[in-house]
Amino acid sequence: MKKRIGLLYGGKSAEHEVSLSTARAVIGALNFEVYEVYPIFITPEGEWRRGERLAKPVSTIEELQFGDPTTILENNITDFLIDKQGNAIQFDVIFPLLHGTNGEDGTVQGLLEVLNLPYVGNGVLASSAGMDKVVMKQLFEIAGLPQVPYTYFIRSEWKSDQQAVIERCEEALNWPMFVKPANLGSSVGISKATNRDELVEAIKVALQYDRKIVIEQGIVAHEIELAVLGNDNPEISVPGEIKPVTEFYDYDSKYKDGSTALIIPAELPVATVSSLKELAKRAFKAIDGSGLVRADFFVTDDHQIYINEVNTMPGFTPVSMYPLLWQHTNVSYSALIDRLITLAIERYEEKQQLHYKKD
Structure with a gap:
């Protein structure tokens, strides 16, 4: 039986365009012999639109921004669970490909929890804590992680x-x-x-x-990132270094001008790499992470390490740092997607064992 996947992308967010690029890349990597793929588009205004089941990858981002007024799910946001004949669509997993506010911050995760749907990535707490840099830093302080x-x-x-x-x-x-x-x-x-x-x-x-x-x-340091994958026992990728041409790694450097060099694996002493991996795992656990996280660090020339932040839904195109780190750790882009779907279902099944009423 094919697994039925709902891809949730777009969103009312400053990172709407980034999400569209991510969705196109994921659709291109999914095995249509294994998955039934349903696109669920959220417009910049916050309207939900579900497309018909995809038979093949899309060739342009414009194809992902579908919908006429009859497909807008504004009366009942849960209409994405119903087909045109009024029958329920039983999704095996929802794959949120939303970046930034109203998607990566725990809001959509909360909706999916209430609907009792399996979904890829971090839960409500980790998502909201990972989005709010102040709350994140306070949790890191409690966990004893070094910060600037x-x-x-x-x-x-x-x-x-x-x-x-x-x-x-x-x-x-x-x-x-x-x-x-x-x-x-x-x-x-x-x-x-x-x-x-x-x-x-x-x-x-x-x-x-x-x-x-x-x-x-501000400090003078190398910008080092590691990818975390898993639930209770996460794996850590090799580290990568970001070398922006600009003063710092800004939006244009990440997504527009291609001016940033990515060095994978980063040229670091073995002891430093070992420390980074341990700190990445501690940061993941500090926010109660699940699925995926990219952990970002500063490393000075004298090998002092400071955690900068974690990203609970990092850039996820094949040329983004998170997938590239796993590619250099012998996990391909398509295999990474499969792993994340499996992890989501495993976490969901574990939650179903909880009791919600007194015996």
Whole structure:
């Protein structure tokens, strides 16, 4: 029997276009002899549209943005579970390919939990904690993971007393500082500040994307990433190094201009690699991860390691860092997708053993 897969992509997010690229790549790698594939598209406005079962991979991203008004699932968001004849579609697993807010942050995961559907990737807690950089950092502190100094504030604090926020940043950190929206991925809204004027401008940019802002200490270090795969006993890939031509790894470097060099495996001492793998596993467990995580680190020239963040739905095209890391760890792109689907079903079956009423 073929497994019936619902691919969930697009989304009301600044990373909508990234999600479309991911969906096209995954569809191209799925074995249509093994899976029945149903596309479920979420527009930038948040409308849900389900397409007909795919018979083959799509050739363009435009083919993924289907739907006329009759296919909009705005009256009942769960209509994606019903076919045109009104019969229920029994999905074996939902594969969320959503990046950023309203998809990677626990919201969609919560919906799928309520619907009691198996789904690929991290659960509600890990997704929401992995999206909120402040909560993530606080969990890492509890787990004893080394981090660069940071501080944070919310929009209302900035509106009421900008001078106090600036002084707090200067007391806690040295220049340069990196200013980030707390709840966004793909380096959207991130700026480097080397003085007060740049800090103010960077904060204004970040506040366009989130009400909570995190400010981090800038350091001179190599940017190292590792891929985590599994549930309770995760595997860790070889490390890879990001070498951006720009000052830091921003959105354009990741997705547009191809100016960033990826060195896989990273040229690091064996002891450093061993430490990175252990820290990646601890970070995965600190957020109660499942399925997949990309763990990002800073490594200084004297081999000091600091965890930067984890990404619970990393870029997932064949040329993205997460799949490339597994490719260099002898797991192909298509095999990686198969593993993630299997892990999702295993986690779902384990949850079904729980009791939800008193005997």
